[in-house]
Amino acid sequence: MKLHWLLPGYLGMFLLASPAEAAKLQSWRFDEQQNRLEFRTDEGVQPKAQLITNPTRLVLDLPGTTLGRPMVNQSLSGAIRSVRVGQFDRQTTRIVVELAPGYTLDPAQVKVRGISPTQWTVDLPTPQRVAEASGSAPAPVAQSSSPPPRPSPAPRPAPTGATQLESVQVTPDGFFVRVSGRAPELKVRRSSDRRKVTIDLPDSTVSPQLTQSEMAINRFGVNRLIVTQEKEAARITLEVDRQAPEFRAIASSLGGVVIIPTGNVVVSDRRPSEVNPASALVTPPSTGSTPAAQPKIATIEGVDLRGNQLVIQANEALTYTSGWDRETNAYRIALPSAQLAEDLKGPTLDASSPLLRIRLRQENETTVAILLQPAAGVRIGQLSAAGQRSLSVPLERSQIGVTPPPGGSTVSVPTASTNPNQPLPTAPRGRIVVVIDPGHGGPDPGAVGINGLNEVDIVDPISKEVASLLERQGVQAVLTRRENIDLDLEPRVALAERVNATLFVSIHANSISMSRPDVNGLETYYYASGERLARTIHNVMVQETGARDRGVRQARFYVLRRTSMPAVLIETGFVTGSEDAANLSRPEYRSRLAAAIARGILQYIQQNY
Incomplete structure (x- = not known):
């Protein structure tokens, strides 16, 4: 498909950095004609690049760099929809190049080059339509070998609302709903039998690129999440247990909606794949005046490496907290109300394994800690429930190379x-x-x-x-x-x-x-x-x-x-x-x-x- 760039020329913004010990991002610009991002810092940096899907976006982190101002969002036209620049954490500036729905990049063709330690360019290949989204019709849903749990919903009408619902992702805190267009109004209701929670987005439509309209959740008291197109609204339905907490929906400043259970839960206003990994307990405390029952102690029966994911299995439902341990530089998964099985052994690792090491530790009588050190080029993805009694940890190998500056003084x-x-x-x-x-x-x-x-x-x-x-x-x-x-x-x-x-x-x-x-x-x-x-x-x-x-x-x-x-x-x-x-x-x-x-x-x- 031939792409037409509607806004030729350079788009950019010069940034003022506040005084700090770290390097400062001084300027950046994106050339639509060449698909090239250029940026400068006042001190030498070593960028780290990764390609993330759903939606496709190139994420470029600048460790040891500060921005000194709120996040900047530059809207573009064509297959590349926007460039965002923000402060990911205290010592990392993040640049995100986001593609329009239905487009992707070949990561092998993304070239990050250092002209000097303080001046870098990122050349992107021409975005391509994903195979499922070719043509003018909505992308077909891949057929499953097992029958669906319920009849398929009726075909969705063509998007005409002011807002489009593009994707739903499970986060450590709840759910993140990716939308485009103006910020939606939100209406949350719970059924009289307390088994359903509906979140309506009036004057919104479901994007044709949203191929997964139902999701098995088994977390937060939610059994299933369903996305449907109603007459004048996009609707998200949560099928929940009667004892599940109440839910609220909040418009996020990052172009979406955050859905969270109420209670003592930390809320993060970041996209799921951009969350600074320091997450809250995924199962909120019980609400109401009746004292909560003491949780059962789960026995961790298996920790297995299955291809590009680590699977943690137990005999009871699991809750967890996760994030980087800044002292050991390991990724730490803490499992409260859990104990290690006496004969449990971790996976056997070899030179090709995505993990360099894994440690299983009984920190106290009721808390298990699992410490992961990824191999070079491996990124630990977002944890998810592989079932009520198991967790899955994605281990994603980076496919993007970073070319250091030629003869740069910081590496000479x-x-x-x-x-x-x-x-x-x-x-x-x-x-x-x-x-x-x-x-x-x-x-x-x-x-x-x-x-x-x-x-x-x-x-x-x-x-x-x-x-x-x-x-x-x-x-x-x-x-x-x-x-x-x-x-x-x-x-x-x-x-x-x-x-x-x-x-x-x-x-x-x-x-x-x-x-x-x-x-x-x-x-x-x-x-x-x-x-x-x-x-x-x-x-x-x-x-x-x-x-x-x-x-x-x-x-x-x-x-x-x-x-x-x-x-x-x-x-x-x-x-x-x-x-x-x-x-x-x-x-x-x-x-x-x-x-x-x-x-x-x-x-x-x-x-x-």
Whole structure:
């Protein structure tokens, strides 16, 4: 289908950024003729791109970037309907390019390129009609192999209302109804037998692209959701239990309607796939004067990896909270009123698995926590009920590549020395203070691996030797702890700020399941300003130790986010890895690793101070 762009030329808006430590989005524009998005920041950024469906939209996140103003929505014409720019969370600006219903993109043809660390372009291919929506007739519904639970509804009239209902999605809080056109009026009613809740959108029509008019829910006391076209309104009907709470509908500022059960439930005014993952309990508390019955304790009987989804099964109905644990950088699913079966084992993971690790933990007598660490390029999707007694966690592999800026200064690092016997560089004159942070300590031994090898016994001697080597070369080295004592994260950051540190280096050892001795190697993490430092140290470690290279990554660890100076977190190897554990248990290897870390720090100082 040939597309006609009705508004040629550049569409854009220049944004004023408020003062902050993070990078600021200074400007952006979308060229309709070339299908190209361009944006600039005042500091180097590393965009993260993903393609989301229903409706199709390209989501571009700029970590460590602020917008400094309310969300901006630029309406377009043709297959690309709008470009939105907003603040997703405190440290992330999000750009969303949304397509019109019935169109999609080939993710392999989306090109994100860095002209420089502060200037990026995103080239989109020509949007194509989805196969089901070709032609002028409404898209046919895919036939199911099993008979439908009820007769199919009568064909919907062609959309003529001022508002179109385009999709309905289940969220951790309730339901999100995607609409186009003007904000709809809302009428909510409950039947006298309390078994049905109807939400009418007057002067609205159901979009022909809405192919799923019925949904099995089994959450919030809702058994089924049905979308129908009435004479002068689009209608959503919830078939509910008599004991289900009341529901209310709220017009959202994001182009839709939020339907939520009333009660002690957190409401999020975001689209389901854009929710900042810190969700409320999906089952609201009972209402009324009669005391609520104590919930049954569900036994988690299975946690299985089935292709691109993780399925959690129990013998009773499940409720959950979920979101990213910002301290461990793992995705945490908490299941209250639950316990682990005695013989429960998690799924077996290999090099091709979408998860790097999974931890099943009984946090107390009635709470189970499941911690997930996705593999590189894997996104954890929105949890959903796979049945009343099971949950499904989508694991979506990204298909969009990001091309870094050519020769950008934020990723340019010096070539590391391959001779560990070469004298260490000396620091330039002037006050250089480096805080060395040995991870964990005291009652927290950190990771425990092969033959009882624990993290603290590795990072303590390495950290002390790094500090000693730096001192000899004229750098003032400050250890966050010299003894094996308990120390929270906040005091570590506070010490670095108090001594006005030049750099912050946190040293750790990694772990995974004991059944994965094949996973070995070095990892180095940064958050915002520490990328060059991370790459410099990492390159030296890899070349001087011969360890496997697992790369440099960006992460939201507390000590990286809260420090104002360049900061990195080093994972010196896996205590559960057959190669790494053997090396890390040897004092001579730990000394070689300490010398490599010190050399990388000194090289960075020579290059930048």
